[in-house]
Amino acid sequence: MPTVVPRKMPGVLELLPRDQVAMQKMLDTIRQVFESFGFLPISTPALELTEVLLTKTGGDTERQVYLAQSTGARAQGHEPDLALRFDLTVPLARYVAEHEGQLNFPFRRYQIQPVWRGEAPQRGRFREFIQCDIDVVDRDSLSIRYDAEMPAIISELFTRLDIGNFTIRLNNRRLLRGLLSELGVESADLQGHVLRELDKLDRDGIDAVARALAARGMAATVVDRLLTMAGPGPLKGIAAAEMLKALPAANDAMSQGRDELLSVLSMIEMQGTDPNRIAVDLSIARGLDYYTGTVYETTLDGHEELGSVCSGGRYDDLASLYSKSRLPGVGISIGFTRLFDQLRDLGLVGSASNVQVLVTLIDDDGLSTSLALASVLRTAGYNTEMTMTTGKLSRQLKYADKAGIPLVVIAGEDERQRGTLQLRNLLTKTQVEIPTSDLAATVGRIL
């Protein structure tokens, strides 16, 4: 009698095989696009030393990190010295600093791995989820041109994923900081709060944000000027450039940020990226404050409520905690698990088997024939499953149907005497009798 209820920790996504196939296809597409832009794969261990991972003791981050230790260490009363990675950026920083001497700069890496966060799980919030990250990291300085490459990658990626139209929103944190300091919002703490409120313009509307800012102690006139400049929403093409040029260059940060954004826009145009996919939106800020320049967010048109599905930005120094070298970079990240889960809810991902053919077994005398046919199909490159025990044909067909296997091979006594087989297509409900020697070629024609 079972005594343990089979259940898993909340906040993890576990799929049935047909959905898992769809997920892997999506991951394959992402990887192919990353590689097509010349990014190299790396993989880091799930567990990092706590002294490495938890150096930036951000209060919230620390609260969400899963600590780990061996049972032996625990029995001896030691504090956990290991922790599960909560993102891919900190491990990248450690990786680059550790292997700096052997890497080829500018270093372009992609990384597709799970991360863990001890959150209160809710819809779209997971404790274990896959991130797909790319970053370009260089020593001393990194050209602004790399900032323009990111939207090209995002655009190619979401076009290939074929899940509808999307908008890549750009902003520049330097510009925002300059704007805030021009408005007298100087403290980094207050700036952080203001940027987070600005980020909510989309969701909460201008009035709610104005009230929230006023509650932070900002004067009404300042709030008004801020929302006038940052609040016109996403602007595309000429309108975006004109809006930027009309901004007052009140300080160095503002003019530098604005120039960076303008040059990114001009590079994007040169690359031939679809201009309808690109918008400038001065309200996006990204929560993380290690971004220093360009920032990106991507939303799916018509599904803005999902939030950003691909975000990133430019940072001044990736690994200041681990290395004396100055390592500026720019990168983007896809919260893949959330994206996949939401797309599945919206019915935007398919579900299929990766098994292409089922070879049935009608009677034991046909065992060697069926085994040979399955072998022929596999040699020809088709994913083939074979039924190993005889059973009613109706059951074998039902099995294939339920499993999502499109083709079924039937070779009973009659067919064997004729040197033929039945090839049934479950999708079209059609069936042809063909010579056994034609099997691979016929399957190839159908699939």
Added chain:
RNA sequence: GUGGCCGUAGCUCAGGUGGUUAGAGCGCCAGGUUGUGGCCCUGGAGGUCGGGGGUUCAAGUCCCCUCGGUCACCCCA
């Protein structure tokens, strides 16, 4: 970390004011004559009503505690 809602078969849920052997749909299994699936028909398996305590002649139904799930906020992917 703060606050709201919910816990009855594998899943989604019914079960007025407490009262005989707790139900439905879907799913699952087996049949509907010998080798053709998704439809239909018949039959079957499956629940100590999250757990513990209390009130009562009697509790899935009322009260308390506890565990679990879920949503919003915070923060984020």
